[in-house]
Amino acid sequence: MAEQWIKPYGDTQDDGRVQLSFTLPVPLDEVSKEGARRLALAMGLDEPAVVHAEDMGQGFSFYVLYGQSKHRIDLSTIQVAKPEFEVLDKDGVNALIAEKMGRKMVVVGACIETDAHTVGIDAIMNMKGYNGHKGLESYHEVRAINMGAQVDSEELVARAIEEQADVILVSQVVTQKNIHLDNLTRLSDILEAEGMRERIILVVGGPRISHELAKELGYDAGFGPKSYAEDVASFAINEWIKRKAA
Amino acid sequence: MAEQWIKPYGDTQDDGRVQLSFTLPVPLDEVSKEGARRLALAMGLDEPAVVHAEDMGQGFSFYVLYGQSKHRIDLSTIQVAKPEFEVLDKDGVNALIAEKMGRKMVVVGACIETDAHTVGIDAIMNMKGYNGHKGLESYHEVRAINMGAQVDSEELVARAIEEQADVILVSQVVTQKNIHLDNLTRLSDILEAEGMRERIILVVGGPRISHELAKELGYDAGFGPKSYAEDVASFAINEWIKRKAA
Amino acid sequence: MAHLQLDQARIDRARDSARRIAGRVFDDMDRSTTTTVERATLRLMGVDGVDENQVPLPNRVVDHLLERGLLNRGAALAVAAAMNEQGWTAQQVAEAVAAGRLVLDGGDDTAARNTADALAAQSCEHIATQRAQRAALIGNSGEAPQPWLYLIVATGNIYEDIKQARAAAEQGADIVAVIRSTGQSLLDYVPYGATTEGFGGTYATQENFRLMRAALDEVGAKVGRYIRLTNYCSGLCMPEIAAMGAIERLDMMLNDSMYGIIFRDINMQRTFIDQFFSRMINGYAGIIINTGEDNYLTTADAVDAAHTVLASQMINEQFAYLSGLVPEQMGLGHAFEINPELENGFLWELAHAQLVRQVFPEASLKYMPPTKHMTGNIFKGHVQDALFNMVSTVTKQNIHLLGMMTEAIHTPFIQDRFLAIQNARYVFGTMRDLHSEIEFKSGGLIEQRAQAVLAETESMLAEIKRTATGGKGLDGVIAKAPGYYNPFPKRMLQGGARHG
Amino acid sequence: MAHLQLDQARIDRARDSARRIAGRVFDDMDRSTTTTVERATLRLMGVDGVDENQVPLPNRVVDHLLERGLLNRGAALAVAAAMNEQGWTAQQVAEAVAAGRLVLDGGDDTAARNTADALAAQSCEHIATQRAQRAALIGNSGEAPQPWLYLIVATGNIYEDIKQARAAAEQGADIVAVIRSTGQSLLDYVPYGATTEGFGGTYATQENFRLMRAALDEVGAKVGRYIRLTNYCSGLCMPEIAAMGAIERLDMMLNDSMYGIIFRDINMQRTFIDQFFSRMINGYAGIIINTGEDNYLTTADAVDAAHTVLASQMINEQFAYLSGLVPEQMGLGHAFEINPELENGFLWELAHAQLVRQVFPEASLKYMPPTKHMTGNIFKGHVQDALFNMVSTVTKQNIHLLGMMTEAIHTPFIQDRFLAIQNARYVFGTMRDLHSEIEFKSGGLIEQRAQAVLAETESMLAEIKRTATGGKGLDGVIAKAPGYYNPFPKRMLQGGARHG
Numbered sequence A, B: 001m002a003e004q005w006i007k008p009y010g011d012t013q014d015d016g017r018v019q020l021s022f023t024l025p026v027p028l029d030e031v032s033k034e035g036a037r038r039l040a041l042a043m044g045l046d047e048p049a050v051v052h053a054e055d056m057g058q059g060f061s062f063y064v065l066y067g068q069s070k071h072r073i074d075l076s077t078i079q080v081a082k083p084e085f086e087v088l089d090k091d092g093v094n095a096l097i098a099e100k101m102g103r104k105m106v107v108v109g110a111c112i113e114t115d116a117h118t119v120g121i122d123a124i125m126n127m128k129g130y131n132g133h134k135g136l137e138s139y140h141e142v143r144a145i146n147m148g149a150q151v152d153s154e155e156l157v158a159r160a161i162e163e164q165a166d167v168i169l170v171s172q173v174v175t176q177k178n179i180h181l182d183n184l185t186r187l188s189d190i191l192e193a194e195g196m197r198e199r200i201i202l203v204v205g206g207p208r209i210s211h212e213l214a215k216e217l218g219y220d221a222g223f224g225p226k227s228y229a230e231d232v233a234s235f236a237i238n239e240w241i242k243r244k245a246a
Numbered sequence C, D: 001m002a003h004l005q006l007d008q009a010r011i012d013r014a015r016d017s018a019r020r021i022a023g024r025v026f027d028d029m030d031r032s033t034t035t036t037v038e039r040a041t042l043r044l045m046g047v048d049g050v051d052e053n054q055v056p057l058p059n060r061v062v063d064h065l066l067e068r069g070l071l072n073r074g075a076a077l078a079v080a081a082a083m084n085e086q087g088w089t090a091q092q093v094a095e096a097v098a099a100g101r102l103v104l105d106g107g108d109d110t111a112a113r114n115t116a117d118a119l120a121a122q123s124c125e126h127i128a129t130q131r132a133q134r135a136a137l138i139g140n141s142g143e144a145p146q147p148w149l150y151l152i153v154a155t156g157n158i159y160e161d162i163k164q165a166r167a168a169a170e171q172g173a174d175i176v177a178v179i180r181s182t183g184q185s186l187l188d189y190v191p192y193g194a195t196t197e198g199f200g201g202t203y204a205t206q207e208n209f210r211l212m213r214a215a216l217d218e219v220g221a222k223v224g225r226y227i228r229l230t231n232y233c234s235g236l237c238m239p240e241i242a243a244m245g246a247i248e249r250l251d252m253m254l255n256d257s258m259y260g261i262i263f264r265d266i267n268m269q270r271t272f273i274d275q276f277f278s279r280m281i282n283g284y285a286g287i288i289i290n291t292g293e294d295n296y297l298t299t300a301d302a303v304d305a306a307h308t309v310l311a312s313q314m315i316n317e318q319f320a321y322l323s324g325l326v327p328e329q330m331g332l333g334h335a336f337e338i339n340p341e342l343e344n345g346f347l348w349e350l351a352h353a354q355l356v357r358q359v360f361p362e363a364s365l366k367y368m369p370p371t372k373h374m375t376g377n378i379f380k381g382h383v384q385d386a387l388f389n390m391v392s393t394v395t396k397q398n399i400h401l402l403g404m405m406t407e408a409i410h411t412p413f414i415q416d417r418f419l420a421i422q423n424a425r426y427v428f429g430t431m432r433d434l435h436s437e438i439e440f441k442s443g444g445l446i447e448q449r450a451q452a453v454l455a456e457t458e459s460m461l462a463e464i465k466r467t468a469t470g471g472k473g474l475d476g477v478i479a480k481a482p483g484y485y486n487p488f489p490k491r492m493l494q495g496g497a498r499h500g
């Protein structure tokens, strides 16, 4: 593929302009201001300008900077991990499940551990769906079980076993101190320990989740913002067919 | 001096959090989003997150990122160039001029070349001053001549010669494409050519001017935002005394 | 002045329905106590500390009584009896129980009652002193004009929180809320000591309360403004947190009669019983309670569900009266959550905020910023927050939670808070008297909208009948036995902010 | 509806004073012409291009006539006479003059007049076609509702400008202004061709106009909205730029009767004469002129100097009528420049904006964003811009210059513009009908403020007497000789937007 080097753009191709803001844990003075500028230099910004500097009290100061990034990126070298499947609409998904599975697909979902943000998982699972995209409960070829908020991983796994689930959907919204990574690892360890990991299609979603991250954590797919039921459902049936064939 | 390493601060000492935004000259897709993330990585930001990505039309896309700066700066090593003098008030300046010079100090000021932003030089020179700080015209030991906007460097120098000026004050506000650097260099070259550079105290000011920059350009001092007449006047009389002694 | 024509008879009818609903719940719930109510009672009587497994002593004693089938007569009597018997303090009794050195039995004699009463009197005395101390500090350093700027800190580490809270106060915060660690609401005990490891917030512990209180008193003196402290009085330990807050002089508590049921799947009975007890404590301690109606709008649409907010506020108001609170202590919640893409959304927002203002003219309304429709676009978010600030000043809200431009991203960085305060101060200042300079068109869209929401509220309240069981914490609900005794209500329900 | 009680008699008296002032200036100025008026005349007659030193041919011809003392009879006749003599086009005549191959002499015979008239007719025909084309394009693709979003591009390079202008239009811009390079206003000639090297802006050249016009027509068709183009019709070449704009179908021009005098130290007579001629062209071409009162507030305080804005608008209005413009073509300027730290500043801003709206109900008011009080704090700046957006929609302004959060830092980056549009769209949408839903308190602070500004304006205008000479460009002012002839006024003053 042809190289495609790009830089940030302010008002002229390759001017590299970026905006930056941060706090320094020192009061404002000429030295701290110069420190802010040097940080920008260290980041590889040419001609960085501290366009705003303000003392915040209690030994903190705030800075806004603009500078010109030296760095450039060759987009042609970037491979973004993506789950490979065709996104079908609801009817398409239903038809494919009926054809290939000959029974309903069982999907158990939850917002696990301490996380109580159910709006995301509800958006995927509840009848009503989100932004005009109906949720899995409305798919007649899917048995969708939404366990809701703050579900322990053990509980989720137990339910998945009980319901003979094909797919587990997990939502993780709180990411502070990377708690989502701990939670997700914990769930996949438990599945592993139960000997269920191979059997189940394991999917995670949330505002800071990418497919790449999900793969790193040993999940089958990850879905970020603006995902809808048909995306997950299309992935799941596709994956099911692929595994069956293998 | 004891080392004083600092990093940006988000909500915990040394977490290094910074906010970043920029445009890329490509439409939004998964690859460009990853490209944005890699740029942040290249800048030395750990765990960069593209928290917002939006297509802008016409082949541009906009990104907001947060990440954790790896870089840190030892503030104890930073020496900020500063003009060294004690800032006196108006009466103090007048008294010192009267005592040491025994005549009025002559100051010629202008906003040079294509720059027409006179508010800054007016703030320093006009009777009324700025933010409650009276301007040089109100100093009875200063003869202040404000030539206004878009004054050619030649014209300014001619006037300085004519008036036997002790000090030249230049204002530069427009900095696009570094035009201020060209203009300032031009003025100092002309002074040099006229053999006047040694005799005159040459001062520049403006929102993007620092003392450091002024020194680099061969000026005697530079004044940035929030400078007032007493700052410049104190510097000027101090410098005059120093030169006299030398 | 910004003012809407509203049908007062409709407001009165809605309020009557709410009074009826709250009264019925109170009568039902008065027949039971809960483990955490009893633990709170013990805390007020001076029991504190943890055992070698970090289990709080109040839990150890209450569990002990529960095991022995004695909790239904109240923990106060059993402990007081043991105190009399042994000549110990309540704390010594608790330690002995935890160490297995002492087994409690019933003890309902007058001597035990007297001891319990004496301890309660002492405890109330301490809380009254804190109340007086608050008044004195406000007298000395003054307090901010309303809307008060309310800021959260949520680092997970009480010492970082303190740093940020001080900075926030210097920058202009009037109220500091320490956000609680994710998941604490479902812990059936209160963690102990100073903590540095929370997720999305810092554990609510008595020591953390104390540390933050001291820091805010100090910075308050410096900035010449009493800085209010708030925390979450909800979840499975609601009354205990109320007790801790009263002891450590918190000034506000997030304390809703239904939040736990709706958002934390906590059993209804448990919630209501805990509510009454904790509100009573808050009421007595002169603490403002903030209710959580704003949360409804994070899951429902803010236009469709506007009447549910008003209905809940009316019920919270009646519950509050039953627990002895005065209107100024009612921080009824609502929120600026209308979709920014909705045409004329700002008008509807004005209508809702003004409606609430007029229905509860004396309450300390708590107005929450946009959260749901905030995105990673921090620049647009900052403007959403500015319009929120504007509605707040135009409709004269009291407790103003600052919106953070990074709402959709992370718990606030120090600069987020700094910029949020600048935003609010700018808007409040530049529009200082706007509220008294504009009028809403009579019969116009804004007024019509407010009237419609009021009408929907009235019918909703008229229809509410009875409610179900289920949810977490039901095992902690204990039917009171005859002879059940708790020394606090009779003291707390008559004093407090109402009279002093 | 947002409406103020104002004293109509006072408005009428102020307007009478302004009419008197403008009329007197017109009478005085009608006795002279200027070098640039004559160059503009030549341009309209078809003279274009530059010599080997990049000096425009209109300058060469006019300088030639000036040297020979012939300019006071008008360039049109001299060139027309030569055309007749040689059987050449005007362009050929100019080229020959520039090459030193031809010397012009007087030539005031009827034949020369006829030729000049014929060329003028042709030129007016072309401009009328452009006007019709504009109407047709608006008919096809439609146009945006007001306030129109006005955005600037200022890269210095016309090709970058085009990129950014397209992107801006896709994002929602209704008007694109190409900012002019620093210093162009003091050039006594118009640069030639496509340019890529400006400072703080891009040179105004006819080719740049053409390139941008084509790009905007294209993107306008794509987005289904006619995108208006604007530039600066001011400085020492004001009438020539008007001519170029009329030829290339610009839609708006920054064209103030006093800006050059006050802000560029241009000679008064020169400015006024150039003004009349350029306004006449703009008027005929159906171009909206934007006046520069907003600039006053960048050097003076916006509260103290509010009446100077209104006074100048009234004078600009009268000058415009004298040049044949209709009210819809008057983009009278004002600006949101009150210090954000001023208590109730937003109220005064509302008062000023609404006052202007009511005094000029049919004008296309141009409302400028905060600039002077913008700082490097882009976050706060974005909120200042949001409040500006709000005042604009509440007071129903027409031409809305978008505020940039980076105003104090650099000419706009593409993302600054993008975010500015989002800001305005959000505010305009969420407050769509607010203007008709709120009322200003009768006799309140806002109304009082508006009345005070009006009163000050009236007395200021009543006192204006006569004005001085001095400043740049006086050498280009030439007293007309008897027999002076210019073929354009009689055509342009009767047609244009007024009748067609």
Ligand code: B12
Binding pocket: A114, A115, A116, A117, A118, A119, A120, A121, A123, A124, A130, A169, A170, A171, A172, A173, A174, A175, A176, A203, A204, A205, A206, A207, A208, A223, A224, A225, A226, A227, A228, A232, C179, C180, C181, C182, C183, C199, C200, C201, C263, C295, C298, C299, C371, C372, C373, C374, C375, C406, C407, C408, C409, C410, C411, C412
């Ligand atoms: C609503 C909300 C709440 C509500 C939740 C109500 C509920 N029942 O869900 C309440 C008020 C209870 C709440 C509480 C808290 N919250 Co909250 N909350 C939010 C808020 C405002 C909106 C979240 C939301 O509903 N988004 C809308 C949904 C549709 O988006 P989504 O979740 O991204 O889902 C989409 C995709 O991600 C994807 N998706 C999501 N899950 C899944 C799963 C699968 C399988 C798939 C395929 C796809 C998928 O598809 C969805 C549709 O496209 C955000 C801020 C914000 N604006 O984002 C904060 C936010 C998420 N909360 C936060 C915090 C910290 C908390 C608290 C911990 C604060 C506290 N200490 O009190 C508490 C405790 C909650 C807990 N224990 O988890 C932080 C998280 C910070 C971080 N990055 O770690 C945020 C970002 C706010 C902030 N800046 O502080 N919160």
Ligand code: B12
Binding pocket: B114, B115, B116, B117, B118, B119, B120, B121, B123, B124, B130, B169, B170, B171, B172, B173, B174, B175, B176, B203, B204, B205, B206, B207, B208, B223, B224, B225, B226, B227, B228, B232, D179, D180, D181, D182, D183, D199, D200, D201, D263, D295, D298, D299, D371, D372, D373, D374, D375, D406, D407, D408, D409, D410, D411, D412
């Ligand atoms: C007012 C203004 C104007 C007015 C100027 C009126 C006048 N008579 O000065 C008008 C409307 C005419 C104008 C026009 C233009 N402007 Co202008 N203007 C501004 C604005 C809004 C404010 C500047 C100001 O007055 N600041 C207040 C003064 C007091 O601050 P200051 O200059 O920094 O001065 C202080 C210190 O710096 C220092 N100081 C300054 N000079 C000196 C000198 C000495 C000796 C000392 C000791 C100290 C000192 O002391 C002062 C007091 O503390 C800024 C945006 C902004 N908010 O900053 C844009 C801005 C400066 N303008 C800009 C531009 C591009 C232009 C134009 C070129 C645009 C165009 N193409 O039309 C034109 C052309 C002007 C020209 N030829 O130079 C850009 C510059 C971009 C850049 N970084 O290069 C800015 C930043 C706006 C923008 N974002 O595009 N402008």
Ligand SMILES: Cc1ncc(COP(=O)(O)O)c(C=O)c1O
Binding pocket: C180, C182, C183, C184, C185, C232, C233, C234, C235, C254, C255, C256, C259, C264, C290, C291, C292, C295
């Ligand atoms: C009334 C109330 N209680 C508690 C909380 C906090 O939730 P948690 O139960 O997770 O501490 C909120 C959050 O907004 C609330 O409004």
Ligand SMILES: Cc1ncc(COP(=O)(O)O)c(C=O)c1O
Binding pocket: D180, D182, D183, D184, D185, D232, D233, D234, D235, D254, D255, D256, D259, D264, D290, D291, D292, D295
């Ligand atoms: C009427 C008018 N003309 C011209 C300009 C631009 O200035 P310059 O003369 O530098 O092109 C402005 C700037 O705002 C203006 O308002």
